[in-house]
Amino acid sequence: MRRISRLARVAVGVASLALAATACGGTSTGSDSGGGDGKEAKGLAIAYDIGGKGDQSFNDAAYAGLQRAEKKYGYKSADIEPTEGETDADKEQRLASLAKQGYNPVIGVGFAYGPAMEAVAAKYPDTTFGIVDSVVEGENVASLVFAEHEASYLAGVAAAKATKTKTVGFVGGVDVPLIHKFQAGFEQGVKDTDPKVKVISQYLTQTAEEGGFSSPDKGRAAAEGQIEKKADVVYQAAGLSGQGVIEAAAKAGVWAIGVDSDQYKQEALAAYKDHILTSATKDIDGAVYALAESVQDGKPLSGVRTFDLKSDGVGLSDSNPKFAQIAGAQDAVAKAKEGIVAGTIKVRSE
Template identity: 75%
Template sequence: MRRIASLTRIAVGVASLALAATACGGTSSDSNSSSNSSESGGGKGLAIAYDVGGKGDQSFNDAAYEGLQKAKKEFGYQTADIEPTDNETDADKEQRLESLAKQGYNPVIGIGFAYGPALEEASKKFPKTTFGIVDSVVEGKNVASLVFAEQESSYLAGVAAAKATKSNTVGFIGGVDVPLIHKFEAGYTQGVKDTKPGVKVLSQYLTQTAAEGGFSSPDKGKAAAEGQIEKGADVLYAAAGLSGQGVIEAASKAGVWAIGVDSDQYKQEALAAYKDKILTSALKDVGGAVYTLSKSVHDGKPLTGTQTFDLKVNGVGLSESNPKMGEIAGLNDAVAKAKAAIIAGDIKVKTS
């Protein structure tokens, strides 16, 4: 069966393409050494600061960690990855990023749009350090904004959902009601409707702000999923970080399909008990973006500006790890056809 998307690498053509704990959060690192080169921008290698949910979310943050591990192995980097804390402020995030830059890490990458204001300020203070941010655009001569066409992979997820549903009702569960997650919903809904117009799409957001736990509360995800299942949904797509684990659990226990997000959740060990009901995952190669920026710095040609990862460069896609996808009539062919049409520009996917 032909692979729909391979996200083990980023295409060459993308845009030419124990650390001391700070006051802001715990860290993991392969070195206890420190650097006094506060503005040298040189030395240790890659550091990432996690979004809410942290490492172990089996999704967004874990994908970033895979990129860090790949860079560490290939370049012999010293690396650091830092967890967020509850109810932290932009000042906390800024302090975290500045601490990493001061200790000589380069590049320093904020994982998630919430780092936007903090990274903008930190990058001004350390002009010789390359900073990266995932899922947001920050202006700066030494900043690379790593953004994704989430709507495209979500469209493919919608195609799969439309082919898999028997009840003609499917669900979308977003972690937080913000523009980034609207892209996931818009692409998914369009993919469903373009494939099977009569299918009803139930949409729900867990919280209005990240501070309320929308990306970090499996219990909230589980409750929302159970509510949609009661309304007849037999395929559920969650773009909710750690909260998505609760959606997957509820879907599995109810015997309906779940669609994962960001990472190939069918392959995640923590979700092994539910894998048979994880139909597919809308992939987002955060790890590839982290690695690509790290490589550019290592090669002495740091990427800056907006770097977009879409279907054309395999920056997003749809997993096909679950062999049961092949048992659903027309599903794989429909997804492959939709992918080709998006790449060719024949399908314009909405972002809101």
Template identity: 80%
Template sequence: MRRISKLTRVAVGVASLALAATACGGTSSDNGDSGGSKEDLGLAIAYDIGGKGDQSFNDAAFAGLTKAKDEFGYKTADVEPTEGETDADKEQRLASLARQGYNPVIGVGFAYGPAMKAVAAKYPKTTFGIVDSVVEGENVASLVFAEEQASYLAGVAAAKATKTDVVGFVGGVDIPLINKFEAGYKQGVRDTDAKVKVVSQYLTQTAEEGGFSSPDKGKAAAEGQIEKKADVVYQAAGLSGQGVIEAAAKAKVWAIGVDSDQYQQEALAAYKDYILTSALKDVGGAVYALAKSVEDEKPLTGTQVFDLKVNGVGLSESNPKMAEVPGLTDAVAKAKEGIIDGSITVETE
């Protein structure tokens, strides 16, 4: 197999992957016929905190796995995290998947970084992928995103939609990755209307405290921001974001979703009228792109950047009410053009 080690921008469409309907957690695999001609089994993913059913980050990865399974007709596996697990637990999970013959093996989330580095070196014939982190290795593809760019567009939308001149941001955990979401959002708001105030809150300082997996924490944070007159609340909080959306809908203010088009998700259907838009991050497209590269015997390695130029991030337009907000659609389109042509540089912190 020929490995591509240089940085490659993979063109994937944010809107091209419909989020597959997901059930509750657990470990699952497809035990169908692999076709007999494949030396390896197919794609395997190991979920981040929150697991399958978060209607966000992990479910987007599952959508990529489903697309690969349907297209290539091979065995797949998706494995849930365990509460309070260590790096050693993650290492054992990745090693088990590689040992069984799955290829590629993808760790969904930056938390897999240390484990990925250790395991990839032990299984040089397996292609590994990690989402949201950069891990050096000849057989590792680091799938990273320009979250700040999508968040900038979310900020533009929020500044156009607010009637109180106060908008909110709820981050799951106070870490550099989520700081990128906040930075882009604040800049988008500021550049659109400097008089609009952004109220920010992080749910926890560490992932182990439940910042990405506690809808009750998200709901309480959003309620607090709404009490401070926020009438648009953007969340980058994984499963906790469901609580933010619930609180916004209850108060009849706007929520902005994250990672997946949350307006379209069945589990959030009761709240969809209050989901203005979502900052998209095509995790599913990245997962599928790596699977396809292995299937084509030209596995991607190195840092793979998914940004606005390649539709790796974006802003959803599913809610028809977006078009009813004066100036919103044009402002978002203009901002997107500026980011792509380089006239707008989006902050990451």
């Protein structure tokens, strides 16, 4: 979903944090387009959430936005990996370092960067900051948030149509309000479609530090447990841990539902794609690019910017041709989307 022209017209919010390579062992990548004079132009910088690049989901979607901006504007960008056990002070130091180096905008990918961004943005008023999945106050901060519950509702509709055992599962990475939105929308979508379908829900950890977003083995074990309880569709909102959920579903011959990116198309998951029924997507790619574009245009976005179904900021993928073979699934999803956009279906966020 790359509808930038529409995103530029709607209130959309993404929060991302940038980490500097010079602090706490982070590493950065970028392209030099400055003509060899040592003063290359610098543009967008992002700092990944837990799980880092290669999660085939949340972080990789942000990286796709960075790549688009880098290609369009020909400047040097930076993308920084998180480090294990890092503190808010570590994050604050990295953000400040990126701002000092001249990167603009600086985006933190994930709600964990909220406190650090609030502190740093006030110190660097000439730099535009962005944060994905959280709201940070500041005249130079764009809070890029998403209606995850709406996309998850559609995933619930699809799951209810696909299940044969009348049991489906939800695996959340960490027990936090953001992931509660995914669970709430999914459960409502399932029950509104077929009240007889049972939903088994589970969180991998209570805190991110325990590895809920970065442990495929935890995701695999959780999915295996749900499958043993007859779940034949498992929806995951668990970052890198979700790869374990998808693997377990594929090996058991049941359906997995991806998240954030269209995971059917992810190369690293190609061995399992026939079992990825669909994905509840968030246009993080588009949001990151839109913020970079606004800075280049001299009209940087700020405030809360919300991606929802109406703006095509979230949605449900249909890349797997097998999805079309599920009786009534496509029609049910289309009808549900129409109802949500029209306001006749109110989706819970908790």
